[in-house]
Amino acid sequence: MVGECEMALECRLAEAGYGREAILRNLELRVRHKEFVAILGDNGAGKTTLFRAILHLLPKQRGTFRVLGRQIRSKEDQAWIRSQVGYVPQRQEKGRFPISVFDAVLLGRWGKTFSYFRRPGREDRRAVDHMLALIGLEALRNQDCRNLSGGQMQRLNIARALVREPRILLLDEPATHLDAEAQSILSDLVRGIRDHSDLTVLMISHDRIQAEAMADRVVYIRQGSLHASPVAVP
Amino acid sequence: MSIIDYLQIPVFQRAFIAALLAGGALSLLGTVIVVQNLTTIRFALMHVALLGGAVGLILGSSPLTGATVAIVLGSCLLGPVSQRLRLEPGLIGAFFMTGSMAIAFLLFYRAGVPAMDVFGLFAGSILTLTSLDLWVMGVLGFVVVAVFAVLFREIQLVFYDREQAEWLGMPAKKIENVLLFLAGMSIGVAMKIVGALLIDAIILLPALTAIRLARTFLQLLIYTSVVGMMTTLGGLLLSMVIDLPTGATIATVGACLLGCSWLFRR
Numbered sequence: 018m019v020g021e022c023e024m025a026l027e028c029r030l031a032e033a034g035y036g037r038e039a040i041l042r043n044l045e046l047r048v049r050h051k052e053f054v055a056i057l058g059d060n061g062a063g064k065t066t067l068f069r070a071i072l073h074l075l076p077k078q079r080g081t082f083r084v085l086g087r088q089i090r091s092k093e094d095q096a097w098i099r100s101q102v103g104y105v106p107q108r109q110e111k112g113r114f115p116i117s118v119f120d121a122v123l124l125g126r127w128g129k130t131f132s133y134f135r136r137p138g139r140e141d142r143r144a145v146d147h148m149l150a151l152i153g154l155e156a157l158r159n160q161d162c163r164n165l166s167g168g169q170m171q172r173l174n175i176a177r178a179l180v181r182e183p184r185i186l187l188l189d190e191p192a193t194h195l196d197a198e199a200q201s202i203l204s205d206l207v208r209g210i211r212d213h214s215d216l217t218v219l220m221i222s223h224d225r226i227q228a229e230a231m232a233d234r235v236v237y238i239r240q241g242s243l244h245a246s247p248v249a250v251p
Numbered sequence: 252m253s254i255i256d257y258l259q260i261p262v263f264q265r266a267f268i269a270a271l272l273a274g275g276a277l278s279l280l281g282t283v284i285v286v287q288n289l290t291t292i293r294f295a296l297m298h299v300a301l302l303g304g305a306v307g308l309i310l311g312s313s314p315l316t317g318a319t320v321a322i323v324l325g326s327c328l329l330g331p332v333s334q335r336l337r338l339e340p341g342l343i344g345a346f347f348m349t350g351s352m353a354i355a356f357l358l359f360y361r362a363g364v365p366a367m368d369v370f371g372l373f374a375g376s377i378l379t380l381t382s383l384d385l386w387v388m389g390v391l392g393f394v395v396v397a398v399f400a401v402l403f404r405e406i407q408l409v410f411y412d413r414e415q416a417e418w419l420g421m422p423a424k425k426i427e428n429v430l431l432f433l434a435g436m437s438i439g440v441a442m443k444i445v446g447a448l449l450i451d452a453i454i455l456l457p458a459l460t461a462i463r464l465a466r467t468f469l470q471l472l473i474y475t476s477v478v479g480m481m482t483t484l485g486g487l488l489l490s491m492v493i494d495l496p497t498g499a500t501i502a503t504v505g506a507c508l509l510g511c512s513w514l515f516r517r
Contacts, residue, residue, distance in 0.1 A: 072418055099420055106414055114286045114410050115465040124408045128419045133405070161466040162411075177415075 025050045025185055025217035026071065030080040033070040039077065040066045046236065053211055053218045055228035058238035064221045065107060067238065068187050071219075072104060085184060100129055103178030107189040107221075111163050111170060118157045118165070118173060119145055125177035144180055152176040152206065168199030172206060179210065188220040192227065204231055257491045265385055266377045266497070270483035272385075273444055273453050276392030277437040278479025279399055281458030282471060283430045286410045291344035292329060292431070293454060295351075296438045297373070297447045299325035302351040304369040305358045314369050319439060321351075326435025330428030340431060373447040377487060377497050380443065388440055395433055399472060402426060407468045444483075445498040452502035457482055460505075460512040478508055 026048040032039035040063040048054050058064045069075050071084070073095045082089040084098055103125075122145045123137055131137045149155045152172050157165070165173065171191055178186060188207065192200040208231060211218050222228040228235050257263045284290060300318035307317020325347060333343040359366045380388075399406065408416045409423050416423040434454075441453040461474035486501025 074418055096420055099418065104415070104418060112286075112411050113288075114282070114462060115467055115471050116407065116411050117467045120407065120467060121411060124404065124411065124415075127404060127408055127416075127421065131404070132421075134401070137404070159466070 023049055024083065025052065025085055026219070027083040028071065028080060030067075030070060030078070033066060033075050033078045033080070035066075035076060041070060041238075044238070048217060048219065050217055051211075051215055052234065053220070053232045055232035055235045056219060056221045056238060057223070057225055057228055057235055062238045064238055065189055068104070068189055068219070068221065071098075071187065072102065073098060100181070101184050103181050103183035103186045105171075105174045105178045105186070105188045105191055107193065111165065113163075115161050115163065118149070118154055118160050118162060121162050121173055122148055122176045122180050125180040129181050144182070148176045148180045151210070152179075166199070168195050168202060171195060171199070171203055175203075175206070175210075184215065185217045185219070188218065190221050190223060192222070192224065200227070207231065252491075254488055254491055262378055263491070265380050265382070266487055267484070268385055269377055269380050269388055269444060270487045270501075271480060272388045272392040273441060274457070274479035274481070274483030275476050276395045277388075277440060278453055278457040278475050278482075279395055279472060280430070280434040280437045281454045281456075281479075282410075282462070282475055283434050284455060285458045285462055287340065287427070289341050289344065289431075289434070290455070291341045291348065292434065293438050293450055295329075295344035295347035296322055296325050296435050297442065297450070298348045298352045298355070300439065300442065300447070301369055301373075302355040302358070305355045305362075305364050308364045308368060309358065309362045314371070318442075322435060322439035322442075325351075326432045326439075329435060330424070330431040334424055334428075340427075373442075375443045375446040375498065377444045377483075377501070384440075384443060391433070391436055391440060395437070398429065398433065403468075406430070410468070445501055449498050449502040452482060452486070452498075452505040453479065456502075456505035456509050460509045463512045464515060482508060 024047055026046065028044070028046050030041050030044040032042045033044075034040040044063075044067065046067070056064050056067065066075070070078055071082075073082075073089060085101055087094065087097065089095065089098060123141060126137065126141050126144065130141050146155070146158075149158055152175065154169065154172055154176065157169065162170070162173065175188070175191065191207070192203055195203065204227065207218065207220070210216065218232075220228070220232065225235070258267060284292065299321045303317040303319070303321020304314030305317070306321070307314045310317070329340055329343060329347070333340040336343065355369070358364055359369075405416070405421060405426055408419075408421065409426050413423050438450055438454060441450045445452055457475045457479035460478045461471050465471035465474050482505040483501055486504040487497060489495065489504065490497040490500035
């Protein structure tokens with residue numbers, strides 16, 4: 018029997034969604050510290066909605082949430098979640114305007130160590146340089162993000178999430194739209210980071226083989242049934 | 252007459268200061284329009300100004316007063332209306348443009364408003380600015396620079412990744428609304444300097460030029476400001492030297508600088 022304190026994440030979603038109709042209903046998910054859980058499911062099954070529910074970004078959300086043992090009820094709790102969770106969304110546009118790789122990663126620390134009148138300090142810059150080295154983008158430090166490849170862009174997005182020094186990392190289909198080589202590099206990177214840190218990782222994927230190879234456990238969200246079915250990885 | 256002689260005349264002194272302010276500060280809002288793809292809002296505000304001018308005439312005021320009030324109101328409403336209707340501001344701009352133009356024409360017809368007096372709003376000139384115009388421009392320029400300086404990282408994040416800005420707890424919508432409001436006000440001021448049809452010379456072309464050359468957000472802002480000043484000051488001085496219409500010369504210089512940026516592209 019696993020104790021409460023060993024759980025990085027516990028959610029018992031009564032229902033969650035965007036409008037009148039709930040997308041997730043009676044969904045239960047428990048994730049241990051340092052566990053790597055892959056989430057599979059059809060399009061529209063509610064995988065991204067689950068992440069948005071974890072981040073408390075949905076207009077309609079009922080249920081019980083515990084992140085790192087803390088029950089999430091108030092706005093202060095939500096702000097606390099932001100300091101503990103790193104999120105790499107699915108959207109991977111390069112943007113229209115010029116921004117250096119360094120600046121893009123630095124923005125990941127907004128709200129944690131700097132905001133408004135409190136400008137980024139030496140510690141922030143050191144953290145970004147460390148993260149760029151870890152993720153293998155240090156040579157592109159001053160490069161314009163518009164010139165990055167899809168794989169480099171995805172690594173940058175992961176660096177931006179990790180530079181907040183989160184304890185939980187949410188990856189929403191990080192390998193989508195990448196070629197086989199970039200997918201392989203990305204998989205090695207995520208596995209390496211997870212193996213050498215205390216990070217708990219939840220990853221949405223469409224690729225069952227890749228998910229089973231990378232994760233400790235694979236969870237399925239099935240459209241209609243709206244519940245998670247854990248499947249042991251052999 | 253030499254440029255020095257021209258600059259002894261109060262009209263040209265005001266024009267020189269206005270060129271510095273508009274090119275250096277107001278052009279920064281062009282980055283908002285380019286990055287957020289809001290090119291329709293300048294047309295929308297021009298037509299909202301037209302409607303305001305018509306209403307101003309009906310109420311016995313000057314068309315310019317009506318147009319100014321309309322631009323302030325339109326700038327305030329653009330952001331909130333687009334968020335309320337969940338449509339991009341660019342699309343709401345199209346709604347504002349068509350709706351205000353249609354109502355303006357109905358007013359021309361029913362109230363017997365002389366349409367040509369209102370269309371005169373579209374022909375501005377940097378040489379007709381008053382001291383009050385300069386003060387308004389100075390205050391607006393200061394606010395624009397202050398907003399970009401104080402909210403530098405916040406604007407950068409909203410431009411780069413609005414979704415992340417929101418989930419990090421940043422009031423992204425409010426920041427966008429402030430920028431939209433300032434952009435609307437700048438369009439109103441630019442209308443007075445070069446006329447509505449050449450607004451792009453001050454608001455859009457410097458940002459379009461800079462976005463091709465810059466590698467970072469800071470560079471984008473600095474280049475936009477420098478190119479903006481080169482456009483307005485260069486156009487003003489050139490029009491003095493070779494005796495050309497000022498608004499058209501400013502716009503030509505802006506277009507030439509954008510053309511040159513293709514040659515020096517990264």
